[in-house]
Amino acid sequence: MADRAPDDSGIVPFLRAGPPPDRTRREGWRQWREQRDLFTPAPKLSLEQYTAMSPRRRALHDLHRTATHMNIGLLETxxxxxxxxxxxxxxxxxxxxxxxxxxxxxxxxxxxxxxxxxxxxxxxxxxxxxxxxxxxxxxxxxxxxxxxxxxxxxxxxxxxxxxxxxxxxxxxxxxxxxxxxxxxxxxxxxxxxxxxxxxxxxxxxxxxxxxxxxxxxxxxxxxxxxxxxxxxxxxxxxxxxxxxxxxxxxxxxxxxxxxxxxxxxxxxxxxxxxxxxxxxxxxxxxxDPFDYDTTDGIAAFLDHLAGIEDRLRLFHTWPGMLTEGEMPEYLYRRTHGIVGLLKRLIEDGSTDAIESGTEKITPEQLAAIPIRLGNITDRDPSEIPPIPETTEPGPRTPRRRGRNTVFDDTGRAAEAT
The missing domain is CATH 3.40.50.300 (P-loop containing nucleotide triphosphate hydrolases)
Known part of the structure; x- marks a missing residue:
């Protein structure tokens, strides 16, 4: 499954022929093991290079970009x-x-x-x-x-x-x-x-x-x-x-x-x-999922987001698109630090960015994208985690602290009663 840039010959080398390998069979496990690192992501092109392509090559490059986003894989944590x-x-x-x-x-x-x-x-x-x-x-x-x-x-x-x-x-x-x-x-x-x-x-x-x-x-x-x-x-x-x-x-x-x-x-x-x-x-x-309550946990989550960001093939991205501002906390609220839910949300967000022409991922865009896992048919029901509700972007509302009543004198009020 080694890839090349698509050309006008009609060959689309990054597409897989046939179903994915069945790892529960000896031959399927061998095929997956030998090919697990062979996928080559789409090349990083500038918007000027992209617009200079023919319509067919642009369509093939968009297909290759989508395949890249679908095959990011689970990065090491x-x-x-x-x-x-x-x-x-x-x-x-x-x-x-x-x-x-x-x-x-x-x-x-x-x-x-x-x-x-x-x-x-x-x-x-x-x-x-x-x-x-x-x-x-x-x-x-x-x-x-x-x-x-x-x-x-x-x-x-x-x-x-x-x-x-x-x-x-x-x-x-x-x-x-x-x-x-x-x-x-x-x-x-x-x-x-x-x-x-x-x-x-x-x-x-x-x-x-x-x-x-x-x-x-x-x-x-x-x-x-x-x-x-x-x-x-x-x-x-x-x-x-x-x-x-x-x-x-x-x-x-x-x-x-x-x-x-x-x-x-x-x-x-x-x-x-x-x-x-x-x-x-x-x-x-x-x-365990990512921890967002400690300094080390936040740093590990940001490193993970940076690794995902480096693998995206969108034209209007910028350094820190996923790691700066309100985006990290928003992504954590949407996924609870579960890498599989984060992967699904980024995949759907990248697809929407290509189809809509925005070519970037923002909290406002992700707020309209629900995380759907209902099409997973080969998982045990206990394997499907609860999906956090779709939340609007913005800072987390601070929890209001109650007034300290330790030094209140309740004796007179009780006596009057």
């Missing part, structure tokens, strides 16, 4: 950088641990549209790039189409109604393996696939779809913990994991801070020895 550092270290250390036993896992928690999935997938893809390069130097290449195809990272999504069979099915579907009929055969096939493909990392997204009041969900959670014995690092991603029930009965280790999560002891688990399994350990880390 201090919160995501902390998760990336922890995750890369854990994946590397566990992959280099050749002793038998349970591998410590990770739980990435947070609200909706905070970039949990993209942060985890980007860190896993970077680890896979390094791991593949290392194996390419030390080991012979695998044979395409055989069971020993090298797949270091597997990404799956928890089924909407989780069962042990459903979880096994999504894992086997990632590898393109056949689905056996019985549960024991499916579990054996999952173990064989993870071992034969030399998988070291298993990402399970939407893990909070598990509702532990049902026996099927309890059995599925037992199966997830069982996978930790296969020299695989489990990375569980979900919304508000501490309050979801997944760590119910768990407790943080006072020495390491890791969460120790014992197996579910109720229900009719597929594994009769589930209650006696070794306790599983996870690092539970939160991905």
């Amino acid at each position: 201090p919160m995501s950088a902390r998760i990336t550092k922890l995750m890369r270290g854990r994946l590397r250390n566990n992959a280099l641990n050749f002793e038998p036993g349970t591998r410590d896992g990770l739980m990435i928690s947070g609200g909706g549209y905070l970039g949990k999935t993209e942060t985890a997938c980007a860190a896993a893809a970077a680890f896979e790039d390094v791991w593949r390069d290392l194996h390419r130097q030390l080991l012979p290449p695998p044979t395409e189409g055989t069971r020993d195809l090298f797949v270091p990272v597997a990404y799956c999504r928890t089924p909407v109604r989780a069962t042990p069979k459903g979880l096994c099915a999504v894992i086997l579907d990632f590898f393109g393996a056949p689905l056996p009929k019985t549960l024991n055969s499916m579990i054996r096939a999952v173990r064989d696939s993870l071992r034969d493909h030399r998988t070291t990392t298993l990402l399970l997204d939407d893990i909070t779809r598990l509702r532990l009041h049902r026996e099927d969900d309890q059995d599925t959670l037992d199966l997830i913990r069982e996978l930790m014995d296969l020299n695989v690092t489990l990375v569980l991603i979900g919304v508000d994991i501490p309050n979801s029930g997944l760590v119910r009965g768990g407790y943080p280790d006072p020495r390491t801070g890791q969460w120790i999560v014992p197996p579910v002891s109720t229900g009719k688990s597929f594994n009769p020895a589930a209650a006696t399994q070794t306790e599983r350990r996870f690092d539970l880390v939160d991905l």
